[in-house]
Amino acid sequence: MTDKVDAVDTADVAGMNDAPGGTAEPRRPTRPYWRAGLLRGGIELRHLLRNPKEMSGQLTNVVVALLIAAYVSGEVPGTDTPMAHLVLAGFAAYLLFQIGLISLPQMLVTEREEGALLRLRATPGGIPAYLIAKCLLVVVMAVGSLGLLVAATALLVDGPLPGGPGDWLTLLWVTTLGLLAVVPLGAALGAVLPNPREALALIMLPTMGLLFTSGAVFPITSLPVLVQQAAAVFPLKWMAQGLRSALLPDSARAAEAAGSWELPMVALVLTAWAVIGFLLAIPLLRRAARRESGSRLTARHRKAVRSGAVLA
Amino acid sequence: MRAPGPTPTARPVIRARNVTMAYGDLVVLRGIDLDVHRGEVFALLGPNGAGKTTTVEILEGFRQRSAGEVRVLGTDPERGGDAWRGRIGLVLQSWRDHRRWRVAELLTHFATYYPDPRDPAELLALVGLTDQAGRQVDRLSGGQRRRLDVALGIVGRPELLFLDEPTTGFDPEARREFHVLVERLAREEGVTVLLTTHDLVEAERLADRIAMLVGGRIRVCGTPSDLARRAAAQTEVRWTAGDGTAHRERTKDPSRLVWQLHRDAEGPIADLEVRRPTLEDTYLHMVHRADDGTDQAAPAVRGGHR
Ligand SMILES: Nc1ncnc2c1ncn2[C@@H]1O[C@H](COP(=O)(O)OP(=O)(O)OP(=O)(O)O)[C@@H](O)[C@H]1O
Ligand SMILES: [Mg+2]
Numbered sequence: 001m002t003d004k005v006d007a008v009d010t011a012d013v014a015g016m017n018d019a020p021g022g023t024a025e026p027r028r029p030t031r032p033y034w035r036a037g038l039l040r041g042g043i044e045l046r047h048l049l050r051n052p053k054e055m056s057g058q059l060t061n062v063v064v065a066l067l068i069a070a071y072v073s074g075e076v077p078g079t080d081t082p083m084a085h086l087v088l089a090g091f092a093a094y095l096l097f098q099i100g101l102i103s104l105p106q107m108l109v110t111e112r113e114e115g116a117l118l119r120l121r122a123t124p125g126g127i128p129a130y131l132i133a134k135c136l137l138v139v140v141m142a143v144g145s146l147g148l149l150v151a152a153t154a155l156l157v158d159g160p161l162p163g164g165p166g167d168w169l170t171l172l173w174v175t176t177l178g179l180l181a182v183v184p185l186g187a188a189l190g191a192v193l194p195n196p197r198e199a200l201a202l203i204m205l206p207t208m209g210l211l212f213t214s215g216a217v218f219p220i221t222s223l224p225v226l227v228q229q230a231a232a233v234f235p236l237k238w239m240a241q242g243l244r245s246a247l248l249p250d251s252a253r254a255a256e257a258a259g260s261w262e263l264p265m266v267a268l269v270l271t272a273w274a275v276i277g278f279l280l281a282i283p284l285l286r287r288a289a290r291r292e293s294g295s296r297l298t299a300r301h302r303k304a305v306r307s308g309a310v311l312a
Numbered sequence: 313m314r315a316p317g318p319t320p321t322a323r324p325v326i327r328a329r330n331v332t333m334a335y336g337d338l339v340v341l342r343g344i345d346l347d348v349h350r351g352e353v354f355a356l357l358g359p360n361g362a363g364k365t366t367t368v369e370i371l372e373g374f375r376q377r378s379a380g381e382v383r384v385l386g387t388d389p390e391r392g393g394d395a396w397r398g399r400i401g402l403v404l405q406s407w408r409d410h411r412r413w414r415v416a417e418l419l420t421h422f423a424t425y426y427p428d429p430r431d432p433a434e435l436l437a438l439v440g441l442t443d444q445a446g447r448q449v450d451r452l453s454g455g456q457r458r459r460l461d462v463a464l465g466i467v468g469r470p471e472l473l474f475l476d477e478p479t480t481g482f483d484p485e486a487r488r489e490f491h492v493l494v495e496r497l498a499r500e501e502g503v504t505v506l507l508t509t510h511d512l513v514e515a516e517r518l519a520d521r522i523a524m525l526v527g528g529r530i531r532v533c534g535t536p537s538d539l540a541r542r543a544a545a546q547t548e549v550r551w552t553a554g555d556g557t558a559h560r561e562r563t564k565d566p567s568r569l570v571w572q573l574h575r576d577a578e579g580p581i582a583d584l585e586v587r588r589p590t591l592e593d594t595y596l597h598m599v600h601r602a603d604d605g606t607d608q609a610a611p612a613v614r615g616g617h618r
Pocket of ligand 2: 364365366405476
């Protein structure tokens with residue numbers, strides 16, 4: 001990226017005999033993006049950990065999981081796996097889904113609206129550093145909340161754990177691919193949604209719908225076939241199925257629609273979403289960064305002041 | 313007012329020729345010509361919605377112009393890379409970002425993007441935020457926030473600094489300190505500054521040259537005294553004559569009038585007062601002339617320096 005940018009710069013200067021200004025001066029080397037990006041990620045993470053709202057959200061997730069485990073009784077029909085385990089595996093998938101498609105777009109929209117993106121655009125290497133920081137943040141949030149959930153339920157209420165090295169491996173790749181499927185999509189949403197409050201409202205409903213139709217919280221076979229087919233288009237069902245294969249014993253396969261974990265299909269669908277997400281996210285983020293400007297910021301600020309949301 | 317002053321012989325840091333800008337049907341800029349030289353402080357004045365921010369953003373590379381030629385530090389802003397960005401500092405009109413960050417933390421972080429940044433602690437002292445170093449950004453007052461924006465704008469030691477209404481919300485003392493800071497940057501470090509403001513006194517105090525943007529064109533451009541001279545408003549001379557009556561007269565040449573008065577009176581003159589037209593007179597005159605449609609666009613580029 002540095003090479004490309006520098007090439008343009010040099011070509012431009014070289015091609016202009018009447019170039020005004022001090023272009024003859026030695027150009028300063030550009031700092032490596034990753035350093036600033038990792039520093040930034042670390043700072044953002046610290047802010048997240050210090051934010052009581054964010055932290056209580058995480059704790060609520062754990063409490064919900066514990067309540068699920070305590071209140072859901074009985075076995076998955078046709079197996080001896082506790083129903084609670086199936087629900088917990090689905091809940092874990094939902095957590096990943098939510099980080100990518102709710103938390104991330106909200107962060108992006110907020111930072112876009114407040115001008116953080118614009119300031120980074122005005123800073124050399126700012127945008128790459130921003131993306132690196134966000135990736136770091138999302139991975140840590142995902143691993144953190146997943147780890148917290150699995151560890152807390154395993155320790156306190158005998159929740160599900162991977163049964164062997166193979167299952168751990170499945171957990172790793174399903175989590176990775178699941179994040180790759182939802183994070184670019186979330187970034188694309190964050191680039192187009194109007195403002196943080198509306199963004200939340202717009203994302204929340206479809207997400208909730210998916211949560212209940214994807215077989216994440218109860219066996220998918222109990223839903224109408226049409227609903228099953230619709231939900232199968234979206235990544236959540238496959239994330240949940242992949243996590244079930246990692247967290248539940250193989251005997252629980254009996255309750256799956258296909259009678260198996262369909263891991264190749266899980267990989268295929270999640271990869272497809274990852275590709276779609278990247279294809280959407282890159283131009284949309286570019287456009288968002290390009291469109292942001294001081295006058296838009298001012299216009300929004302004035303509107304907010306008029307509506308009394310912010311003090312001038 | 314300032315000792316070394318800009319060097320008009322060198323190639324300009326900013327050069328714009330016939331820049332136009334339209335938002336859909338709304339034509340905001342109708343052909344702007346600008347030359348800003350190294351080390352110069354250049355002020356862009358104009359009523360709300362005149363297109364000052366638009367102009368600044370075209371020069372910053374944030375906005376695609378509709379037509380025209382622009383070179384900023386030798387590069388077309390629309391194709392400026394990271395190395396080019398690193399030589400430019402900006403303070404935008406309404407930033408509210410990084411609210412959760414602490415003041416010193418934010419400044420230190422942004423210093424890491426530049427090869428030769430200013431020391432964050434010194435910079436905080438320079439903008440008078442040392443006491444607020446540990447405070448969260450969204451707990452700052454409006455003026456403090458603005459001073460932080462200024463600090464962030466110069467943390468990378470830019471050669472060229474864009475300031476879009478930098479002193480909005482400053483108290484008089486902060487404003488004075490800000491003026492001293494800008495003068496220092498320009499005089500001691502040779503930083504070129506392009507600022508927009510609604511504060512005419514500020515423009516007069518800081519700027520080597522002032523341009524007035526009205527109706528999508530630069531109406532006049534020149535040193536503050538140039539502008540005053542070019543205005544139709546004339547210098548007013550007041551005095552009390554020997555018989556005790558108060559007189560006032562408008563003239564283009566106050567020095568000649570006063571000299572004549574002295575000769576006639578053969579001695580000192582009571583209550584003599586020479587009142588030059590202020591920049592405000594000039595400004596209001598320009599804006600009104602544009603409203604009447606009786607204007608003629610004045611050439612914007614000229615080598616007028618004090
Ligand atoms: N993104 C945009 N889309 C459409 N119109 C715009 C946009 N940005 C600015 N304008 C319009 O262009 C005109 C000039 O705006 P600009 O912000 O450049 O003015 P300004 O001189 O900076 O004003 P102020 O003194 O209020 O800051 C205004 O009429 C404004 O409404
Ligand atoms: Mg403006």
